[in-house]
Amino acid sequence: MAIAGRNGSGKTTLLRVAAQLVRPTRGSISFCGGADHPKPQIGFVGHSTMVYDELTAAENLIFFAKLQGVTEAKTRADELLREVGLEDRKDSLVRTFSRGMRQRVAIARALLAQPSLLLFDEPATGLDAESSAWLTEHVRKLRDTRCTILMSLHGESPMARLATRAVRLEGGSVIADTQRGAMLQSIFAAAGC
Amino acid sequence: MALLSRAAVLLGKEVRTEFRSRELLSTTIVFVLVVVVVFSFTFDPSSNESRRFGPGLLWMAFLFAASLMLQPCFLREQVNDTLSALRLAVSDPFAIFLAKISANTLFLLLTELLMLPVFAALFNVSFAAQLPGILLTFFLGSLGISVVGTALAVISAQARMRELLLPLLLLPLLTPILVVSTEVTIRLMQPEPYMEWKGIGLMAGFDVVFLTVLWLFGEYLLEE
Numbered sequence: 001m002a003i004a005g006r007n008g009s010g011k012t013t014l015l016r017v018a019a020q021l022v023r024p025t026r027g028s029i030s031f032c033g034g035a036d037h038p039k040p041q042i043g044f045v046g047h048s049t050m051v052y053d054e055l056t057a058a059e060n061l062i063f064f065a066k067l068q069g070v071t072e073a074k075t076r077a078d079e080l081l082r083e084v085g086l087e088d089r090k091d092s093l094v095r096t097f098s099r100g101m102r103q104r105v106a107i108a109r110a111l112l113a114q115p116s117l118l119l120f121d122e123p124a125t126g127l128d129a130e131s132s133a134w135l136t137e138h139v140r141k142l143r144d145t146r147c148t149i150l151m152s153l154h155g156e157s158p159m160a161r162l163a164t165r166a167v168r169l170e171g172g173s174v175i176a177d178t179q180r181g182a183m184l185q186s187i188f189a190a191a192g193c
Numbered sequence: 194m195a196l197l198s199r200a201a202v203l204l205g206k207e208v209r210t211e212f213r214s215r216e217l218l219s220t221t222i223v224f225v226l227v228v229v230v231v232f233s234f235t236f237d238p239s240s241n242e243s244r245r246f247g248p249g250l251l252w253m254a255f256l257f258a259a260s261l262m263l264q265p266c267f268l269r270e271q272v273n274d275t276l277s278a279l280r281l282a283v284s285d286p287f288a289i290f291l292a293k294i295s296a297n298t299l300f301l302l303l304t305e306l307l308m309l310p311v312f313a314a315l316f317n318v319s320f321a322a323q324l325p326g327i328l329l330t331f332f333l334g335s336l337g338i339s340v341v342g343t344a345l346a347v348i349s350a351q352a353r354m355r356e357l358l359l360p361l362l363l364l365p366l367l368t369p370i371l372v373v374s375t376e377v378t379i380r381l382m383q384p385e386p387y388m389e390w391k392g393i394g395l396m397a398g399f400d401v402v403f404l405t406v407l408w409l410f411g412e413y414l415l416e417e
Contacts, residue, residue: 048274054210067282
């Protein structure tokens with residue numbers, strides 16, 4: 001599901017509320033359609049990479065895996081580093097990475113605990129065409145195999161094509177919500193995606 | 194048990210990143226060293242004078258060093274928004290505080306222990322016989338500074354005037370434990386030294402009270 005909208009429309013706030021990083025000023029959030037349903041495992045990829053520059057890619061992933069109680073943290077970290085194509089740079093400090101490589105580490109971090117809900121906040125921001133294409137392809141694979149993905153989009157993004165449902169926000173309110181192909185394109189066009 | 198194991202993982206990360214960057218330790222050690230050396234020239238280091246003024250100077254230096262050390266402890270987490278990643282990964286936010294407090298106490302104690310022989314030499318004071326008492330006092334004092342300082346560091350990290358806010362809030366709140374720590378240290382530096390257990394009890398009480406407050410309300414401090 002894609003969330004489209006102009007700057008300040010509330011996309012990031014909505015995602016941070018969904019991740020329970022921000023308490024909503026009004027209303028409430030429920031998962032899987034029920035107020036009593038427990039919070040699912042959530043993976044979050046934000047504007048920032050949310051990893052430590054002073055640690056290596058492998059150290060970052062092992063650290064977050066242990067925090068999330070992932071068994072066999074090292075094996076899981078190696079598996080994800082292979083998946084995002086950073087196996088040969090796993091022992092390099094993240095501060096030596098390009099923006100695209102950092103974003104790959106960020107995605108690996110978000111996938112550590114095999115989340116059933118993935119939140120992406122403008123994940124392609126600052127990426128070059130090659131990294132953006134890799135990210136789009138990777139998100140497509142995740143969508144097809146793993147979990148529900150909620151992503152905010154701004155500006156022209158190839159990731160808009162992956163959405164099967166789109167919501168347009170304005171001033172913190174939903175002004176359009178559709179699952180139909182033609183309508184999806186009109187929502188993205190109106191939001192400049 | 195899960196809380197302690199998560200806190201241990203977080204502490205390991207704090208220690209690893211600090212020993213890799215050496216940002217906090219090098220700054221505080223140099224700062225305390227400069228203060229101790231400058232004051233040693235200001236006062237005639239005859240034993241009586243040193244015993245009267247020494248502990249106060251020492252704790253003053255530790256306080257300023259701590260405020261230097263505490264300021265970046267949550268600011269570092271803002272650079273790449275890693276605080277959000279920690280909050281998503283850890284179910285009990287007190288684990289984050291526990292790790293930060295442990296790391297700050299450890300770094301502060303390390304600075305204090307490195308300064309102890311320098312202070313003893315420059316101020317002509319011998320600590321050897323009272324070392325266990327000194328270590329206990331330093332530990333409880335440093336823990337108190339770290340508990341209050343860590344709580345205030347997370348508040349000030351979200352404020353605009355953060356560089357001013359932390360020392361401004363820190364100094365009045367730490368006055369009780371600084372007074373008691375200084376008094377206990379003075380007793381340990383007397384010609385006939387003794388351990389003031391009442392002071393030790395007060396320091397332990399201060400630490401427990403603020404740790405409990407943080408355990409109860411820490412979650413709200415971490416919210417955006």
